[in-house]
Amino acid sequence: MRRVRPAFLAMALAAFTPSLTLAGSPAAGSALAAVDAALARIERSDASYAAVVAVDGAAARAAAAAQDALPPAERARLPLAGQPVLLKDNIESRELPTTAGSLALAENRTGRDAPLVAQLRAAGAIVLGKTNLSEWANFRSYHSISGWSAVGGQTVNAVDPRRSPCGSSSGSAVAVALGYVDIAIGTETSGSIVCPAAVNGVVGVKPTHGLVAGAGIVPIAASQDTAGPITRDVALAARTLAAMLDPAAPGAETIAAGLARVAGLDSLEGLRVGVFSNTTGYAAERDRELDAVLDLARGDGASVISGLGIERYDGFSDDAEAILLYEFRRDLSAYLAGLPNALAGLTLEDLIAFNAAHAGRELRYFGQEVFLAARDLDLDAAGYAATRDRLRRQAREEGLDRLFAEAGLDVLIGITEGPAWMIDTVNGDAFFGESMASLPAIAGNPHITLPLGTVDGLPLGISLVGRRGEDHTLLRIAHRFETLHRGGP
Template identity: 50%
Template sequence: MGFPRFKLVGLASALLALLPGPLATAQESPETYLARIAAIDDSGPQLDAVIATAPQDAIAAAQRQAGSSAPLAGHVVLIKDNIETRDMPTTAGSLALKDNAAGRDAPLVARLRKAGAIILGKTNLSEWANFRGDHSSSGWSGVGGQTRNPYATDRSPCGSSAGSGAAVAAGLAWAAVGTETDGSITCPASVNGVVGFKPTVGLVSRTHIIPISASQDTAGPMATSVADAALLLNAMAGSDPADTATAEADKHVVDFTRGLVDANLKGVRIGVLRKQAGKLPGVLSLFDRAIADMKRAGAEIVEIDYEPDDAMGRDEYTVLLYEFREGIDAYLAGLPGDPPIRDLAGLIAFDEAHAAEELRWYGQETFKEALEATDAEAYEKARENSRRLAGAEGIDKLMRDHRVDVLIAPTAGPAWPIDLVNGDHFMDVGAGSLAAIAGYPHLSVPMGQVERLPVGLSFMAGQWQDARVLRIGAAYERARSAPLPPPSFRDWHE
């Protein structure tokens, strides 16, 4: 597909011994990361987290600038493959776009390059960001195959930013960029044992990112520490004239790393969403330990009794169907060159014509529903109601009524076995849809492990409170007492 990966041979066994430990933050050379990709992504455990690497001359050119004083000079970053880069195809994991070399950088990628980052390659994802149909397996795409979780290679990496989460956990780059509509950064961060941050919608440009929802889409950083995620966010954030959602971004851009080193929890009021913690004993035990850690560090713990209105999720789906049809038609119609499809109807026809490769494991029922989602009045009502329930009457009201600085819950349950036949097996854990639908910031920080499977802790707050969420998350990161063993790169049962 387009630009091939570098294939380095004979290094697997040696490099497996050189893998970084958990939450390692040291930046390394592109050559080291490429060798590691060859050892454990292309071969060995075959994580299939990286879908393509950049041309050698592009990497070499970026390296020549690595000695500059730019904030990300020499930092190696991977980009989710629904975000355009000028030197690699952008496929969304679909064979319909396998040759989609638009020849342009998304503004967020241009910002990263300007900040000195070396864009090493693209990461695999749940095809079409897991918005195509029923029975999907997170991390599977027609182009990239099935991404595997470094902590248990027979278990799911969650999605849709599966490759970004797995790649960071496996030490295939210093950090990665993911995208989220509802859970697609935070769930992969949680189950892969890394930090993932979904910023306020409108803080980061979405131009030249393959869309799902104009209301909820955003890109965000995935890294091994809150500080690294904040450093990456510094380079990504800012207004973009082509994306009206970012009109106020520059007013809210700060140095997101400021205060993280000294951040503490003294006097911080933590709102605990107990009913969103699920029922799995191991997760509940970790959650209690995290709360005890924060209390010991000086936080005030406030238990909150909250149950979401079912109408919130129902209306969210109406919004996503309508906005996806509009957004994907506009994106495909505006692509340079001569792609084989120009609208959603063409995508559906392409998949049907390539059913053996595209439809064996993953249907396109959602595509077909979106094609019929043309009722503008129903869409407007659903959008207003879902955002009200998640925002004004959700996060905003909970924080105001209980006078808390942040809301917390476990991000997700432990990773489930990969099941291409039946699809994903999500657990009823977490409250991330509140932040996703409202468009508010949501940070997942590793909380510990259940039976060697990572579980994250979510921190959420109101619109544009990104810096606050990052500071509180960093303070928890420092107070955390649970051990974080490194990935095993083996099946869970071994």
């Protein structure tokens, strides 16, 4: 059956000119050669890092060969032509099972692409396979280990394999950092793209909530879940995000057009950069790296407004957890009910029983307290709605929206996460200080992390947060920060 390209997608693809193609990228040569090289890198190195859980080399090579056979003019119009891509293993693709890292979903073959995957293919990307993740996207236990799943084992940090890759999009970030691919797709509910990108030294983008379609992704919470790109630089992140945009999302056409001009900012002159103080003051080494980035911004003409923070109400964290638990129980049930295979009809109770029955493999390092808490949550629909509204109002109107409006900000900057901590199978993760991730995740604002610092040779991510629906503006500013950090004009 011939597939008709939606008019919106054609417009978004046409907006990207060949001048945005990275030097030496697959678009300049054979897609098949790019795929073979990526597969060889995975085969050669990944036994030591466990970033990739599954590949379908035959399908990828067939897709690449078909693309190479296209007329040159047609292939030149594909913004991601010949780019090998890896997907986090909670995103459906037609070739491979989608497990969320759980043995309970080991045979979850849906035979379908998530909409975002279909759009990536339409833009010329070649799907190689799936990356490991923190099992159930870090939503099974309060003591989980980032990057560990029963399906994929322990993914390790790309810079220091003794250290955590963070999560839950662990394998996606590590695969890009190691150079297996230049593009991997992650998902985030709160920090799961930006944290692993930050501690592995790559770029990660959490888009405005709702900008990328969420269908075909194993869910945690619909009010916060989103997919986003993890790449080696901002320009490629912009091209990838443009290909992923849901054409039905408000403002998608404007954002797509803006992403095509992400390299158009010659200076930060006249821009107002707010410093999010909630993420500072935990370690002098981290603060010095952020200060160095702020000095670059000042030298490029930006006004820097320091000391901006948000005071949360008592019970904010409890409310945030309750919303995720409520939505997980609801949204996972709906996802499982809609599976087109023998797993259809599984319930959260079934998953709890499965883990208990396979405790030697599933519960080897940590339990399933989050699953139990979701099952037992005493919160009705009215209570959920009131809690959600209270939480979102604090994060949005009384939080980020207020900061942007009162200080006249163009962007908010802070420390994402890092440096990476040692992997600890006894005590679990050892997050340090306050992350930049929570408020943008709850409020729905776009958030990008850039590898702009190091502490003792380990990557430190610096976050930029923008206004909702202005992802293109955020990435344009991020591109300028990246250029300054690299010593460009």
